[in-house]
Amino acid sequence: MDHPRTGAARARRPTRAFALETARLEDVETEGPADAEMELAEVVGHLAGLRRFPVRSLGGETPNECLVAGRGLAGDRIYDVVDLETGAPLSELQTPSLLRYRVRYMDSHVRGSELEAWMRVRTPDGGDAALSDRSWLEDLSRRCGRPVKLRLAETREDDAPLQVISVATVRFLEQQYGAPLEPARFRSNLLLDLPEARAFEEDRWIGRRAWIGDAQIEIVRPCEQGIVPVLDAETPERSPGVLNAIVRARGGRLGVQARAIAGNRLRVGDPVALVG
Numbered sequence: 001m002d003h004p005r006t007g008a009a010r011a012r013r014p015t016r017a018f019a020l021e022t023a024r025l026e027d028v029e030t031e032g033p034a035d036a037e038m039e040l041a042e043v044v045g046h047l048a049g050l051r052r053f054p055v056r057s058l059g060g061e062t063p064n065e066c067l068v069a070g071r072g073l074a075g076d077r078i079y080d081v082v083d084l085e086t087g088a089p090l091s092e093l094q095t096p097s098l099l100r101y102r103v104r105y106m107d108s109h110v111r112g113s114e115l116e117a118w119m120r121v122r123t124p125d126g127g128d129a130a131l132s133d134r135s136w137l138e139d140l141s142r143r144c145g146r147p148v149k150l151r152l153a154e155t156r157e158d159d160a161p162l163q164v165i166s167v168a169t170v171r172f173l174e175q176q177y178g179a180p181l182e183p184a185r186f187r188s189n190l191l192l193d194l195p196e197a198r199a200f201e202e203d204r205w206i207g208r209r210a211w212i213g214d215a216q217i218e219i220v221r222p223c224e225q226g227i228v229p230v231l232d233a234e235t236p237e238r239s240p241g242v243l244n245a246i247v248r249a250r251g252g253r254l255g256v257q258a259r260a261i262a263g264n265r266l267r268v269g270d271p272v273a274l275v276g
Contacts (some may be wrong), residue, residue: 041273044155048167049191052105054119055079055131056153057092059102060187065267068215070073071259072161073189073266074111075118077153079131083138084147097143100124103138120235150209159218163188165255172199176245187244188255190217192272202256205274213270215263223255231246 052174053060056077067074080089081098092098102122110118119131124143129136141147165188174181190212194201205219246252 007101039257041275043271043273044196045192045267045272047190047268047270047272048193050266051187051189051191052076053187054103054105054115054249055081055101055150057081057090057095057098059099059122061102061104063105063108065108065265067109068260068264068266069111070161071159071261075105075115076161076189078115080151080153081148082198084141087151089151090144090148090244095144097124097140100143101140103131105180160257160259162190162217162260163223163255163259164190164192164217164219166197166200166202167191167193168197168199168201169254173245173249176249176269177242181242186254190258190266194272200250206256209275211273211275213236213265213267215266215270216261216275217258218261219256219258221257222253223257 049062050064050066050073051060051062052066052073052075054075054077056079058081066076067077082089090098101124103119104122105115105118106120107118116131120166121129121131121133121136123129123136123139127136137150170181170186170191192202203222204218205235206221207219209216209218246254
């Protein structure tokens with residue numbers, strides 16, 4: 001990677017082979033940026049972590065790479081756990097036991113609409129079951145105190161499904177809390193390590209675009225879902241101190257929402273280059 005005299009590293013330009021591969025993918029815009037835009041892309045950090053949640057509100061996985069599908073990650077948040085009687089989705093904020101069940105894909109490169117066969121569920125006691133296996137749902141029902149079932153998540157169009165947070169923001173919250181915090185408890189998809197950034201730097205990117213390796217994302221707005229970590233994602237018990245720290249710092253709203261606008265893959269370690 002070249003480093004011009006200004007000291008800013010130039011972003012990597014997509015190769016012709018990459019462009020041809022990307023053109024075959026569905027639902028992702030693939031037209032590359034103008035040369036002038038590439039010249040203005042400055043490397044500011046790297047992708048420190050990826051998290052994907054095949055079943056919304058359950059524990060997720062931390063793959064080293066994910067495919068991009070539409071505006072987000074392939075296979076992210078495609079199922080809900082719902083109350084069998086009311087049909088209402090269960091929330092990890094209301095039912096801590098949900099986070100003790102972790103769902104992963106047997107292949108991190110999954111793509112398409114029929115993904116159930118690729119999912120495995122790790123239960124709190126260390127068991128491993130297929131997503132279609134009723135035994136883990138029965139166990140979850142006992143822990144929740146009510147019968148539950150799986151349901152495909154509503155297919156409403158989400159113009160910015162990626163949730164993004166920076167390491168600097170997490171570090172600031174740790175200072176407020178007075179102890180280390182696991183980034184996983186924030187339930188974000190992308191964790192960005194921006195060495196020169198201040199806390200909440202991602203908020204200042206709203207309306208801008210960034211290359212992450214060979215994929216490009218657009219930062220759209222502050223996170224509307226509040227990613228409030230009132231539960232410990234690793235050992236799901238209520239932690240009022242965490243909630244208080246978040247409220248003091250940002251009123252309970254953390255991170256930003258973004259959408260993929262080019263590219264087909266994200267990898268941990270990819271450089272992050274801010275455009276413009």
